[in-house]
Structures are given as C-alpha cells and as structure tokens.
Amino acid sequence: MLWATTAPAAATDPTQIEAPSGLRVVLQDYRDETDTPLAIFRARFVAPDLEQAAETMEAVFSDMEYLCNTVALPELATRGLPAQRVVVSLSSEPLEFGTIAPDVAQFFESYSIEDATCIWELF
Known part of the structure; x- marks a missing residue:
C-alpha cells in the first residue's frame, strides 16, 4: 500500500526536514x-541538493539513518x-517507485529494527 504525502516543499514549508548534515529533505x-x-516499510525522501551533498557520502548515509529513526520509525508506531x-x-528529484533514472542521484539503505532503533544492514 502507498501513502502519498506531499510534493517537494518550499524552504518555509513545515514538511521540510533538515537532516544533521544540513541537507534539506522532503x-x-x-x-x-x-x-x-x-x-518492509519504505520511506522515500527527496533532497534537491543531494548531488552536491553526495560528495560526502558518510554524511548522506548518516542522514538516512537519522531519517529512519526520526521519521520512519515513528510513522510505523503510529500506524x-x-x-x-x-x-x-x-x-x-521525485521519482515514481521503481523508476530507473541514470541522471537522478539516488541512494537506498536497509535497516532492521531492534529495540525501536534502525540498525543498518548491507543492502
């Protein structure tokens, strides 16, 4: 089942999330x-500045773990x-699920859930 939420937001939009690295995601x-x-529960995010941020891969992956713990897990609990x-x-940029787009930066990480915490897995 798919739950759509929002389109990419302006900087003042409350649906915008600032990750620990400073990357703004929606x-x-x-x-x-x-x-x-x-x-599996999937949480899909868009970060227009991802290509610039991708120069520091460690920060991007840290941001993804943050999004798992602070956005995806609370949503799981709510539902x-x-x-x-x-x-x-x-x-x-926003993509339809399963779309291959070589010109769009995309990252995926998988996490198991242990003691209400996201634990990174090799994907």
Whole structure:
C-alpha cells in the first residue's frame, strides 16, 4: 500500500526536514510492504541538493539513518505496522517507485529494527 504525502516543499514549508548534515529533505511517500515475507516499510525522501551533498557520502548515509529513526520509525508506531525492516531512499528529484533514472542521484539503505532503533544492514 502507498501513502502519498506531499510534493517537494518550499524552504518555509513545515514538511521540510533538515537532516544533521544540513541537507534539506522532503518526505515523498511511504510504502507499506509489511504483508510480504520480508515485511518492509519504505520511506522515500527527496533532497534537491543531494548531488552536491553526495560528495560526502558518510554524511548522506548518516542522514538516512537519522531519517529512519526520526521519521520512519515513528510513522510505523503510529500506524501499528509489523515491519521487520525499513528501506530509506533518498533522491535528488521525485521519482515514481521503481523508476530507473541514470541522471537522478539516488541512494537506498536497509535497516532492521531492534529495540525501536534502525540498525543498518548491507543492502
């Protein structure tokens, strides 16, 4: 199931999130795949300045873990979903789910959930 949320927002929009690195992101949507064997919950984000930020990969991955813990996990709790893992995606522009776009910066990370915390997994 897909829950659309918002389109990319202006700097004053309260839906905009500032990650620890200073990267500004907007939640694109959530995807509930908890009824599959892997029980995945996806949180998809857009960061127009991602390509510039991608020069410091460590910061981008740290931001993704932050988004998992501060945005995706609270949403899971609110919805009461039985997810076993969260996949966080971050792209430089909104994309339809599953779209391959070589000209768009995209990052994906998978996290298991342990003690209400996102634990990074090799993806």
